[in-house]
Amino acid sequence: MRLVVKFGGTSLATPKHIRSVAKFIQTISKKNQVVMVCSAINDTTDELLDISESIKKENRALSDSILAKLTKQHKQIGKDTITNSVIRKHLFEKLDADLEELKGLIHGMVLLGEVTPQSLDYLISFGERLSVEIVSHAILDLKSKSVALTGKEAGIVTDSNFGQSKPLMDTTRLRVSTNLEPLLSKKFIPVIGGFAGADQHGHITTFGRGGSDYTATIIASCIKADEVWLMSDVDGLMSADPKMVKNARVIPEVSYVEAMEMALFGAKQIHPRSFEPLLSKKIPMRIRSTFNVNNTGTLVTANPDEKTNKTVKCVSVIRHNGLIDMRGGSMVGAPGTAATIFTTLAKAGINIMMISQSPSESSISIVVKKNDLDKAVNTLEMELLGKMIKKIDVTTDVSIIALIGSGMRGTIGVASRVFSSVAKKRSNVMMIAQGSSELNLAFVVKDSDCASAVQALHDEFKLASQS
Numbered sequence: 001m002r003l004v005v006k007f008g009g010t011s012l013a014t015p016k017h018i019r020s021v022a023k024f025i026q027t028i029s030k031k032n033q034v035v036m037v038c039s040a041i042n043d044t045t046d047e048l049l050d051i052s053e054s055i056k057k058e059n060r061a062l063s064d065s066i067l068a069k070l071t072k073q074h075k076q077i078g079k080d081t082i083t084n085s086v087i088r089k090h091l092f093e094k095l096d097a098d099l100e101e102l103k104g105l106i107h108g109m110v111l112l113g114e115v116t117p118q119s120l121d122y123l124i125s126f127g128e129r130l131s132v133e134i135v136s137h138a139i140l141d142l143k144s145k146s147v148a149l150t151g152k153e154a155g156i157v158t159d160s161n162f163g164q165s166k167p168l169m170d171t172t173r174l175r176v177s178t179n180l181e182p183l184l185s186k187k188f189i190p191v192i193g194g195f196a197g198a199d200q201h202g203h204i205t206t207f208g209r210g211g212s213d214y215t216a217t218i219i220a221s222c223i224k225a226d227e228v229w230l231m232s233d234v235d236g237l238m239s240a241d242p243k244m245v246k247n248a249r250v251i252p253e254v255s256y257v258e259a260m261e262m263a264l265f266g267a268k269q270i271h272p273r274s275f276e277p278l279l280s281k282k283i284p285m286r287i288r289s290t291f292n293v294n295n296t297g298t299l300v301t302a303n304p305d306e307k308t309n310k311t312v313k314c315v316s317v318i319r320h321n322g323l324i325d326m327r328g329g330s331m332v333g334a335p336g337t338a339a340t341i342f343t344t345l346a347k348a349g350i351n352i353m354m355i356s357q358s359p360s361e362s363s364i365s366i367v368v369k370k371n372d373l374d375k376a377v378n379t380l381e382m383e384l385l386g387k388m389i390k391k392i393d394v395t396t397d398v399s400i401i402a403l404i405g406s407g408m409r410g411t412i413g414v415a416s417r418v419f420s421s422v423a424k425k426r427s428n429v430m431m432i433a434q435g436s437s438e439l440n441l442a443f444v445v446k447d448s449d450c451a452s453a454v455q456a457l458h459d460e461f462k463l464a465s466q467s
């Protein structure tokens with residue numbers, strides 16, 4: 001098989017981790033053609049973002065000290081990962097060159113005293129530049145052939161939407177296959193940095209946080225891989241958060257649309273665009289654990305096996321949100337009410353997670369993250385209260401509970417089962433939303449009611465059992 005295997009940052013956290021990942025890749029490369037995609041080691045990307053914050057605050061000392069820490073950490077990991085002294089020397093030459101470039105970039109940004117979207121992408125792409133060198137040399141250390149490539153070097157070409165770029169697939173397909181095919185036929189294991197590519201002018205761009213998943217699926221589509229594996233510290237997509245539901249279990253198979261829905265709800269964070277490149281060629285994705293390689297994880301395909309179909313496949317939760325309820329007689333029958341509310345909030349940079357409007361049109365409820373709540377309420381009060389909106393009610397500390405599963409579509413009685421099991425727990429449902437796709441049924445309860453409601457639903461739909 002031809003495989004693209006992506007490892008997240010926690011899978012590469014220590015020299016021991018990196019050596020075992022290299023060994024795993026070497027083993028599977030005996031029977032398969034393998035391309036590896038890596039995230040930055042641990043929370044390197046967060047630290048690079050901290051550097052950008054310190055540059056904005058003109059705190060040169062802080063950016064220097066974070067850089068010193070990153071430098072020391074990567075060199076130490078490199079030193080402790082590689083046993084062969086020649087390979088280690090070669091790795092250090094690469095790391096030194098990258099770190100020198102990073103230092104120069106930070107210096108330039110400090111002198112300018114500004115962080116632009118373009119310079120920020122260049123800066124935060126360094127985590128993956130460093131990690132792929134170490135991982136690729138770890139494979140060389142095991143006497144397999146390997147080469148490290150950045151997303152740009154691999155041939156990923158994107159638009160110039162810094163921070164949220166998208167690949168230009170036709171160009172990317174051509175360049176990636178031209179670059180990778182000869183390596184694969186010579187039995188090299190390419191190790192590609194996730195998260196970043198470059199626009200048509202050669203400027204580094206990134207796909208947004210968690211973007212290494214996206215890199216993996218883009219590469220998979222370009223080289224017509226048979227499967228793409230996302231390896232992280234979880235066993236797969238789970239029927240519920242195991243921290244909340246003791247008998248939660250790995251879901252064996254889901255469809256792309258179900259997985260997309262689950263990714264958005266954060267059961268396991270997957271970059272939401274990651275599925276797009278897989279759709280046309282129907283390339284299956286496996287979500288697996290680095291630390292439990294005997295577990296086959298969750299398989300994501302276009303058409304999951306009938307046997308694995310269920311009405312509901314998982315109960316996911318987003319905790320710690322705020323609910324805002326807006327009322328007013330003048331909202332009734334007035335076109336543009338919703339648009340005004342949403343535009344006002346969008347201008348204030350507030351993301352709305354859930355919306356519902358009563359058919360009388362006299363009230364609209366929205367849910368926002370707790371961190372955004374004060375700002376959202378202030379904005380609405382300043383701009384719209386007393387005009388379009390007569391009254392604003394706020395409930396802090398609410399959770400969104402969502403049931404996901406394409407088997408809900410057209411199945412009668414799902415809502416009744418859901419709400420009667422929640423009612424039995426004496427939990428009050430404050431707001432409900434279901435898209436007409438019927439793939440996702442979401443409702444809002446108080447944070448304090450959330451755990452018992454989730455357990456009740458997990459039991460009601462028998463999500464702990466195999467069939």
Ligand code: ASP
Pocket residue numbers: 008009039040045046127194195208209210211212213
């Ligand atoms: N290193 C990037 C991040 O932390 C990309 C990734 O991990 O997928 O967001």
Ligand code: MG
Pocket residue numbers: 008009039040042045210
């Ligand atoms: Mg990361």
